[in-house]
Amino acid sequence: MILYGAPLSPFVRKVLAFAAEKGVELELVPVGLGDPNPDFIASSPFRKMPGFRDGDFTISDSSAIVTYLEAKQPEPAMIPADPADRARSVWFDEFADTIVTTAGGKIFFNRVVSPKFMGKPGDEEAAKQGEADMVPIYDYLEGIIPASGYLVADRLTLADIAVASPFVNVAHCGIVPDPAAYPKLTAYLAGIHARPGFATWIPRERKMLGLG
Ligand SMILES: N[C@@H](CCC(=O)N[C@@H](CS)C(=O)NCC(=O)O)C(=O)O
Known part of the structure; x- marks a missing residue:
């Protein structure tokens, strides 16, 4: 494939x-x-x-x-069969692909893509707006992350993979939620980003961006 x-x-x-x-x-x-x-x-x-x-x-x-x-390849199941859990997984996937990626993209595009890959200075006002747009996202996630550390069905699903992904782009710009204000979100992201599917790529991405 x-x-x-x-x-x-x-x-x-x-x-x-x-x-x-x-x-x-x-x-x-x-x-x-x-x-x-x-x-x-x-x-x-x-x-x-x-x-x-x-x-x-x-x-x-x-x-x-x-x-x-x-x-x-149905196993391990990452998109739950239970109707409510499946719907919630789709919601988090959509939330990540639209709301989080739009906010994070304003930061990543203007501070990384435009200056590093397109040779054009980014729009710093737009990047700052992206930072502001992330705050309600942090608030929302901090309020709903379950004690299990997984967004849906108390196990790893598409929801966690989708939501954690755009946060990597934001972190490449040096922006992470304040651990004092968002302890649950901070621990959640650290846990998902430590999984091999992310941990394999994040250091390579940092190298591509000259972040060491
Ligand atoms: N909904 C699509 C979005 C894909 C997308 O917008 N990818 C961006 C890169 S992050 C892209 O290829 N943009 C090029 C363009 O818009 O021309 C998905 O989930 O794959």
Whole structure:
């Protein structure tokens, strides 16, 4: 199975971490933003990463890809069968892909992508707005993280992988929730980011960004 993308993308990282938890091996074919690679475009017609291929089957969108992986290899189950737990997993996936990624993206795009990869200074006002937009997200998560340390069903699910992924981008910019104000969120993120699917990639990403 081939995944087209760059691990610095929160959507690509989500799929890589999800596949690692399931023990599914993915070949990562590196592509950049808007990449002209015809194999990538065949898998993702609007050139958004990640794209995915398994034999003749191609699909794009991280949520579609993890849905495919879950159906192909049901164990360990990462998308719960129970109706309420499944719906909550989908909610957290959507929350991560829209609300968290939009806020975090304002920071990451303007402080990393634009200056480092596009040779253009970022919009610092937009980055600051992203930092402000993260605060209600921190508040929400601090209020709902269960004692088990997992968002849904008291075990690791897609919800945790999806929510933790965009926080890596924000952390690459040196921004983390204040541990004194957000102790549960701080411990939660540390736990999920320590899982092999994230821990394998985070140091490589830091190296790519010259963060040591
Ligand atoms: N909903 C999509 C979002 C994918 C996406 O927006 N990826 C970004 C990179 S983080 C991208 O490829 N952007 C290029 C573009 O918008 O042209 C998913 O979950 O995979």
